[in-house]
Amino acid sequence: MNKKKHRIILVEDSADLGYLLSEYLSMKNFEINWFINGISALKNLESNKYDLAILDITMPDMDGFSLAEQMKERFPELPFLFLSARSLKVDVLKGFYLGAVDYLKKPIDEEELVIRIENLLNRLNSEKRVEEDICHFKLGQFTFNSLNQELSFNDEIFHLTTKESELLHYLVLRQNMLCSHKDILIKLWGNNDYFNKKSLNVFITRLRKYLEKDSAISLDNVHSQGFILRIEK
Amino acid sequence: MNKKKHRIILVEDSADLGYLLSEYLSMKNFEINWFINGISALKNLESNKYDLAILDITMPDMDGFSLAEQMKERFPELPFLFLSARSLKVDVLKGFYLGAVDYLKKPIDEEELVIRIENLLNRLNSEKRVEEDICHFKLGQFTFNSLNQELSFNDEIFHLTTKESELLHYLVLRQNMLCSHKDILIKLWGNNDYFNKKSLNVFITRLRKYLEKDSAISLDNVHSQGFILRIEK
């Protein structure tokens, strides 16, 4: 699954630096929109969503501080950081006072900028992350919740053990495909020795016992190859 | 309501700077514990909860990077930042790579340090608060007020202890979902060691005792995984 690009809005009046950063951050897989003044940036924000704003401070018309104030007022969800040559203590303090997530002093090393941004976005994102991994399956007449390790058939709920659930999960993801002993054992047991193969058979039997309630499902052996979870459609 | 002091653990081998920072941050209304090496800091973390760790890098015995690695492993909820005289790009990158929330170069202006810390903690907190704001629940036939730590069943009111309430709150927010030992322990105890797991079991038993009055509620164990608070609908 390919990760969604993070969107960054950059407000920087210097053509050189603006171009440089746009190019570099694009290369680093960010989607970046660059504006050379606050007015146009604010305009754009009305119809676009970003994950982060990077603001220069010294700019004609509207400086970065005023821009930040307006952004905070109108788009309070958007985190922003300052990137400025002004390194006086008073400026840094003002930046943070306004609620910046960081204050970086020019000249900034591009790699450091990227890793700071990545860290920042990861942290902001991870809070939002809900366990929406693939864990909920429809399996013929069954429902399988691999997170809770529950297999349901109508009203009945079977509480699977961890290994049962892991195995079923593995097979479901590869339904109607041959899964070799070797791959299963390596993935779920960490190696593929003789005794674990015996163990695998025991678990196959157990899963069959659950699944036999639905005749459209079968868990078949392919001699000396592996198993296939077949589901008729 | 008066704001709870934020707790900071400082690991810094220089007596001068350690003392200076301890004093200054205390004055700024932080509760700060200062350790002169990683070993003693790790030891202390086992039984104390902090909101932030500030780590020096150049230290005898265990350097700040190794310390950070171990902290990340054992106390993954604790955010940390580096405060170091090592300003080489490679060090900064390594610091962020390890997951630091910031990397500050000595000499650091105390005011800037404080405002950076305050901003950081504010952000970290506001992200957490989202779920902590919800404090009033209907739970089968029970009502649960996590703010007052009260669990009510008809006219009966059970006054829960802090830990009981925290645990129930955690589980209620994730009802009908498997909550792993690890996540519970890290969130509520700050780490996940053997003895806290024992402690968790004791609290599970207590909660069950309250909840058994409503047969539509069950607090089930999933062997070697965690617990599920199930509420029939």
Added chain:
DNA sequence: AAGTCTATTAACTTTTCATTAAACATTATT
């Protein structure tokens, strides 16, 4: 200083579950 409240630790019992064993069945090879 005594008393209360509460989290942790201890001591002990019960349950769970992956593995192993064993008996039997099927498929492949000679």
Added chain:
DNA sequence: AATAATGTTTAATGAAAAGTTAATAGACTT
């Protein structure tokens, strides 16, 4: 057809995990 290899199923085992109750120790109150 005989033998070997592989697969199926049920049951036994033992170690780890979970449950329960009680004791302990530390913080806070009075």
